[in-house]
Amino acid sequence: MESGEDALVEAIKAKRWREVEGLSPRRRALCEVAEKLSAHPTRMTEADWRPLRGLGFDDQACLEVGHVVGLFNYLTRLADGFGLQLDAGVRRAAETGVALRRKG
Numbered sequence: 001m002e003s004g005e006d007a008l009v010e011a012i013k014a015k016r017w018r019e020v021e022g023l024s025p026r027r028r029a030l031c032e033v034a035e036k037l038s039a040h041p042t043r044m045t046e047a048d049w050r051p052l053r054g055l056g057f058d059d060q061a062c063l064e065v066g067h068v069v070g071l072f073n074y075l076t077r078l079a080d081g082f083g084l085q086l087d088a089g090v091r092r093a094a095e096t097g098v099a100l101r102r103k104g
Contacts, residue, residue, distance in 0.1 A: 006097065007020060008020055008023070008027070012031065017031045017035075018031075025051070025055060026055050028051075029051035029052045029054075029055060030052070030065065032048070032051060033048060033049065033051075033052060033065060033069070034065075034069045036048055037066065037069045037070075038069060038073055049062055052065065
């Protein structure tokens with residue numbers, strides 16, 4: 001990951017992303033939308049999208065953000081619901097930051 005990315009990922013996991021220093025306005029707006037859309041989707045209003053729109057996100061870009069957030073929520077809920085566990089190689093890659101390599 002790029003410099004500082006590990007800290008942001010860990011802060012998001014711990015629900016402390018607001019404490020990350022130097023978070024760009026774009027990343028802050030994306031985190032705000034992702035958090036609310038994930039936790040309280042029925043409470044989303046046009047005002048929640050304004051920070052992204054102020055950064056140049058049009059309808060298509062906002063829709064793509066919503067799709068990405070929705071897909072991640074769907075996939076993690078599905079995996080959790082079926083009790084899926086990461087295999088040893090994936091777990092090791094997640095813990096060490098060393099990318100998986102294809103065999104062959």
